[in-house]
Amino acid sequence: MSFSANLFIDLEQMLQxxxxxxxxxxxxxxxxxxxxVGYFVVLRRSSFxxxxxxxxxxxxxxxxxxxxVSPILGLLLFTSVGGxxxxxxxxxxxxxxxxxxxxxxxxxxxxxxxxxxxxxxxTEAYSILFGEILGIxxxxxxxxxxxxxxxxxxxxxxxxxxxxxxxxxxxxxxxxLHMHMLGIVFMLLVALATSIAVQVVGVLLIFSLMxxxxxxxxxxxxxxxxxxxxxxxxxxxxxxxxxxxxxYEPYPVSFFITTFVFxxxxxxxxxxxxMKSASVPFLAK
Amino acid sequence: xxxxxxxxxxxxxxxxxxxxxxxxxxxxDASFSFDRGELVAIIGPNGAGKTTLFRLLLxxxxxxxxxxxxxxxxxxxxxSRIGYVPQRHVIDSETxxxxxxxxxxxxxxxxxxxxxxxxxxxxxxxxxxEAVGAAELAPQPLNALSGGELQRIFLAEAxxxxxxxxxxxxxxxxxxxxxAKELVQLVDGVVRSRNVTALLVAHDINPLLPYLDKxxxxxxxxxxxxxxxxxxxxxxxxxxxxxHVEVIRDSRGNVAIxxxxxxxGDERQ
Numbered sequence: 276m277s278f279s280a281n282l283f284i285d286l287e288q289m290l291q292x293x294x295x296x297x298x299x300x301x302x303x304x305x306x307x308x309x310x311x312v313g314y315f316v317v318l319r320r321s322s323f324x325x326x327x328x329x330x331x332x333x334x335x336x337x338x339x340x341x342x343x344v345s346p347i348l349g350l351l352l353f354t355s356v357g358g359x360x361x362x363x364x365x366x367x368x369x370x371x372x373x374x375x376x377x378x379x380x381x382x383x384x385x386x387x388x389x390x391x392x393x394x395x396x397x398t399e400a401y402s403i404l405f406g407e408i409l410g411i412x413x414x415x416x417x418x419x420x421x422x423x424x425x426x427x428x429x430x431x432x433x434x435x436x437x438x439x440x441x442x443x444x445x446x447x448x449x450x451x452l453h454m455h456m457l458g459i460v461f462m463l464l465v466a467l468a469t470s471i472a473v474q475v476v477g478v479l480l481i482f483s484l485m486x487x488x489x490x491x492x493x494x495x496x497x498x499x500x501x502x503x504x505x506x507x508x509x510x511x512x513x514x515x516x517x518x519x520x521x522x523y524e525p526y527p528v529s530f531f532i533t534t535f536v537f538x539x540x541x542x543x544x545x546x547x548x549x550m551k552s553a554s555v556p557f558l559a560k
Numbered sequence: 561x562x563x564x565x566x567x568x569x570x571x572x573x574x575x576x577x578x579x580x581x582x583x584x585x586x587x588x589d590a591s592f593s594f595d596r597g598e599l600v601a602i603i604g605p606n607g608a609g610k611t612t613l614f615r616l617l618l619x620x621x622x623x624x625x626x627x628x629x630x631x632x633x634x635x636x637x638x639x640s641r642i643g644y645v646p647q648r649h650v651i652d653s654e655t656x657x658x659x660x661x662x663x664x665x666x667x668x669x670x671x672x673x674x675x676x677x678x679x680x681x682x683x684x685x686x687x688x689x690e691a692v693g694a695a696e697l698a699p700q701p702l703n704a705l706s707g708g709e710l711q712r713i714f715l716a717e718a719x720x721x722x723x724x725x726x727x728x729x730x731x732x733x734x735x736x737x738x739x740a741k742e743l744v745q746l747v748d749g750v751v752r753s754r755n756v757t758a759l760l761v762a763h764d765i766n767p768l769l770p771y772l773d774k775x776x777x778x779x780x781x782x783x784x785x786x787x788x789x790x791x792x793x794x795x796x797x798x799x800x801x802x803x804h805v806e807v808i809r810d811s812r813g814n815v816a817i818x819x820x821x822x823x824x825g826d827e828r829q
Contacts, residue, residue, distance in 0.1 A: 431674040432673055434673075434674050435668060435669050435673075435675070436671075438665060440669075442657060443662060445646035445648070446666060446717060446718075447669060448620065449618045449637070449642070450638055450666070451637045451670055452669075494656065497656050497658040497661070497701045498658060498661060499657065
């Protein structure tokens with residue numbers, strides 16, 4: 276199959292397939308959630324913790340496959356427990372690189388054990404590590420939708436306190452906000468968002484949706500809610516275009532998503548600052 | 561304990577306060593009182609427990625014994641009548657968030673639920689920025705500001721809830737002498753025009769001396785408090801700390817306190 280001149284015909288053709296419908300539904304939900312939660316990950320400099328959570332999720336997903344349930348359930352369970360655990364161990368635990376790295380490696384090892392106990396084949400491991408959105412079931416879409424809505428409601432509720440605590444911890448604490456509780460809420464949000472995002476880009480490529488779109492948006496905008504909107508637009512754009520291109524090309528969806536978002540990142544990182552500095556005299560009035 | 565002389569009630573009082581933790585006392589038997597509209601400097605060596613006083617007033621820490629009252633109530637977290645600028649030197653260089661947003665959050669960031677920029681809240685933030693002469697910094701990202709500009713933004717952040725007390729922890733530490741003087745003048749202006757009480761932790765008392773109503777000197781587990789000319793004398797400090805302390809004044813009125821150093825004071829008899 277190949278591109279035609281008419282994009283709409285292409286889209287229509289693509290969405291005739293149920294697996295593509297599922298992929299678009301899950302991809303859209305994940306992109307929205309990851310774009311929003313990702314802003315807080317970037318703001319709190321917790322991307323390594325997010326990365327670690329996805330690895331903890333790998334063990335969960337592999338364990339779920341082993342006992343014969345959907346990987347998403349294992350992901351949700353392991354990342355939630357892991358996320359809360361990381362916060363309870365210490366208020367600053369999400370910034371302790373060595374400890375996080377140690378747990379991360381152990382969890383990957385555990386996942387490898389579960390996978391080998393299951394079949395001896397590497398296909399399941401491959402899809403968990405690198406994402407397999409084209410193989411997503413309608414049950415997975417339903418679970419994703421439920422958790423996406425839950426995450427969005429939770430974010431709307433904690434948005435201002437979490438933003439305040441992320442920007443100015445000491446003042447927020449003096450104003451009566453509980454840092455420890457907000458830390459747990461944050462890690463739970465990251466855990467759930469990571470779990471559903473793993474379906475699209477996999478454990479190893481989680482950064483491409485959970486961190487990079489928000490990092491790009493943060494460079495372009497300085498009002499938090501605008502950054503969040505922009506971050507969602509970016510993650511939606513790369514997810515959709517990744518799915519679209521991957522339908523016509525014989526390469527993995529996650530490759531296209533990561534590539535598109537990386538190119539955008541480079542463009543913003545290296546071209547945007549020059550545009551900005553060139554336009555300063557006009558802005559300064 | 562100081563006896564109130566005016567009709568105005570004291571804003572902050574402390575009676576025989578022991579601060580720290582059981583087993584690790586930071587300072588003991590401190591009694592103090594601060595009135596409305598006073599500018600108070602808190603000085604003393606590193607690690608003497610200046611920030612501890614703030615944590616007690618903010619309700620983030622409880623005294624080991626003794627009583628502290630703010631507006632005749634025990635300090636509790638989240639008191640909107642206190643504006644707080646914690647000790648910090650830089651903001652993360654990658655924090656691309658505009659100043660107005662930070663001040664805005666200090667006004668409403670403790671509220672749950674989602675609310676896209678209400679007009680009245682943004683106006684309060686802008687008013688606070690105007691009060692510190694930083695209205696033109698409102699759209700600037702935090703990571704683009706100089707040390708002096710940042711301190712003004714932090715001051716606006718503390719002022720936005722219209723507090724009666726300002727707690728400023730080492731706002732001068734990262735500033736050169738000129739910027740430090742400008743900031744002290746600004747704080748003094750805020751104290752006089754709004755009739756608020758400001759407690760300011762500082763390393764060097766000299767930029768503050770012309771404006772001070774009271775000084776709190778914290779060292780060697782003890783706290784001396786009173787008018788600067790009363791507290792900062794060789795006799796008073798020597799008697800309090802039971803070591804030989806000399807307060808030296810130069811021709812411009814600058815003060816140097818000699819004899820009390822970090823944790824070594826006792827050995828210098």
